[in-house]
Amino acid sequence: MFELRGVQFKGILHIPDLEIEEGAVTSIVGSSGSGKTTLLRMLNKMISPDRGTIYWQSRDLADLDAVDLRRQVVMLGQRPVIFPGTVADNLQLGRQLADQASAEEGALRQVLAQVALDKALEESAKDLSGGEGQRLALGRILLMDPAVYLLDEPSSALDEQTAVEVIGALVRQVRAKGKTLVMVTHAPAIAESYSDRIISLEHGRVKACRELAHG
Numbered sequence: 001m002f003e004l005r006g007v008q009f010k011g012i013l014h015i016p017d018l019e020i021e022e023g024a025v026t027s028i029v030g031s032s033g034s035g036k037t038t039l040l041r042m043l044n045k046m047i048s049p050d051r052g053t054i055y056w057q058s059r060d061l062a063d064l065d066a067v068d069l070r071r072q073v074v075m076l077g078q079r080p081v082i083f084p085g086t087v088a089d090n091l092q093l094g095r096q097l098a099d100q101a102s103a104e105e106g107a108l109r110q111v112l113a114q115v116a117l118d119k120a121l122e123e124s125a126k127d128l129s130g131g132e133g134q135r136l137a138l139g140r141i142l143l144m145d146p147a148v149y150l151l152d153e154p155s156s157a158l159d160e161q162t163a164v165e166v167i168g169a170l171v172r173q174v175r176a177k178g179k180t181l182v183m184v185t186h187a188p189a190i191a192e193s194y195s196d197r198i199i200s201l202e203h204g205r206v207k208a209c210r211e212l213a214h215g
Ligand SMILES: Nc1ncnc2c1ncn2[C@@H]1O[C@H](COP(=O)(O)OP(=O)(O)OP(=O)(O)O)[C@@H](O)[C@H]1O
Pocket: 010, 012, 030, 031, 032, 033, 034, 035, 036, 037, 038, 039
């Protein structure tokens, strides 16, 4: 689905050759500063390589409109943005930005359950804790249901049990619908349990790619 050929960015990333498979769960691991977020941000054109080419579905990202691309390749950053308004408003916002029809109330409730967020739809989102905000933002993306999910440390503000519950539900949805998930994670248990493939970065280079049989 993604192919990186001869990619370089500011001495931070050097990736001669890398493919990320469609319909698979790929984890990117590596120490702090190894370039994981930079790689993820390249995949939805938040940044572009100084050299080399990134293809998405055989098309050069350089030729694609970034806004169109981000309707299908959606990134959840490390510090998700929570907007003024209610929990429901925050969930609907992603669909609005992607020009999708508003979701039914039942779908909103279902997504809150999926991300284990025990809040009323009409509650204000401004007082949510960091972990709750992260789950709300994840719910926003689940509701958009893009072709590609790019998640930067989606479990970093969650306790271990909630992380397993929430990431487990996300991976089930992604697999059931044949979507593609690429996540940066510092949690070895999450990477080992859910990935088809683990890419390890070190100093901006791919140190290892490991396929996991169980997926
Ligand atoms: N646009 C940029 N311009 C210059 N340097 C950058 C840019 N983006 C990131 N960096 C630097 O590149 C290095 C890699 O950053 P990146 O955020 O990709 O690391 P990471 O592996 O995701 O780290 P962490 O696990 O701490 O989130 C860091 O030293 C960072 O300061």
